[in-house]
Amino acid sequence: MFEQSGVLTSRQAIEQLGRSGLRRRLDRSQWRRICSGVVLTHNGPLTAGQALWVAVLLAGPTALLAGLTAAREGGLRFTGSGPIRILVDSDQQYPDLRRRLPLDMPAVVVHRTGVLPDDDRQVGRPMRTSMARSLVDAAAWARSDDEARAIIAAGCQQRRVAPAEILAVLERMQRTRRRQLIRATAVDADGGATALSEIDFIRLCRRHQLPLPDLQQRRRDRSGRLRYLDAYWRQWRLQVEVDGAHHMDVREWAADMRRQNDVWIAGDRILRFPAFLIRSRPEEVVDQVRAALRAAGWPG
Template identity: 50%
Template sequence: MSLNGLNRRLPADDADELTWLLFRQDDVISLSQALRHLSRKAIRHRVATGRWRQVHRAVFVTHNGPVNADQFQWAAVLAAGPSAVLGGLTAAQAGGLRGFPRRVVHLLLPAACRRGPLPPGVVAHRTTRLPSEDVLAVGQPRRTMPARSIVDAAQWAATDDEARSIVAAAFQQRMVGGDEVHLVVERLPRIRRRRLILDTAADAAGGSHSLNELDFLRLVRRAGLPEPTRQQVRRDAAGRRRYLDAYFEEWQVHVEIDGSQHLDPAHAWADMRRQNDVWIDGDRLLRFPAWALRAHPHDVIAQLRAALRAAGWRG
């Protein structure tokens, strides 16, 4: 059940089956479901009097107000048929993934499943592999499990960078962990971006939780520099836990990647305080804006190499 459903008043204990069905489905119902409880004449009367509204060919909402996001997802699933589940980015966002715009509703259907026309703004994807362990056993509408959702979102993404961002964000927001993504990929022999997804998951599990950190790690590897520890935990002067973007521990060289959050004065000051604590402890600290990783990678690597050599690296 959606958050929208949880905030609504529960039906009375003696409510009929139709009332409970509408409660579970956020007041959205398919024609075939409605016919189990009402005659066609009764359904037409509800539409004609404005109590119900037809939002798709055989899907209704039982009110005449605007359709919210949860109800639109129900309409999409019901229009596609009983085998459809929310998938990809839509399922991941239903499970709590943040930071990505909601453009369309993504559905996942078995390859052999027949379906009718879908509402505008709904995209259906087919799969030959949808085992029960990839479908969430609780919650409505049905959706894929977090790891499967992230893998599908990455392979359906518009660009490689978007795919990498989705995988990294899933680890950073603790939607997935360990080898969950790898296990899903192993079950999908024809997946797009297989190597990209596996490599990004491995790096994200190791601590690179943003696209900027992943870009930095790629530069370091290409340049043949030693690999840093990512998201290293340090204690500042007040004993608070701080997470370093990249830390070359043997040489005490610390790198911070400044993203868009540094346009916010509060964030900038918090990072300056963290930087000062690091300097006080004796580490060398380098800071690079995220755009420099892509626009001036040679300058970034040259400064990093110089800092490592000054700290004693002889690679």
């Protein structure tokens, strides 16, 4: 029972205690009946981990945590909330959960799949899909293309998955939703872009036929510290830095200025853009990058 966070099917409880033992604990309110077929080994509210077990046990023997639910269980940090996502084999019959879930349970969405090889299964408590499969499914089920790209980028940026693993899952899932978008995002991440803002920047370069920079290039500053350049055109000695919101902090701002001065002293040009500008005013970003490249000798 401890391996399931104190959530048991009625059959499991009867095997451990017998019918009379289970009935006695429920009658004395020592345990709580969650719904038909599932009990909780205390009478308090469900924890987040127990809610996952309830969803998996109700969905049937092939059920796995999936999508963002599984990815978060695997360590992914991603903002926002949503239902518990469950994946089951396409030929499995599962009950209508809407009538069985208690009031203190989050919503549960069950998806069917005919493609679930062993490589896409991750041993865990509860069982879940692998990180790569979880991210691909989460991107396919996302509310928008932007959210889908952010999910894939977050998995790669946080080193929870390698882009090649995403591409391997896509090879097995030829009909998944947003397949081309997921693939393009993983390919960009494989090229060195780790944050969504960097991936957006590379897409801008491609769309406007600018030369593609090297991404996440390692370089030591004047103090000997190893730095990573967001984008660098070595031939024209031009750097582009894409600043997230944390760069607005005073301490980050001062450190950024010191690094920018070091770049200038070393003889490189540097452009800096806030991440929101790449999405909200991409033409302005492209114009400045093009002008800087031409000033550095790019024929255009």
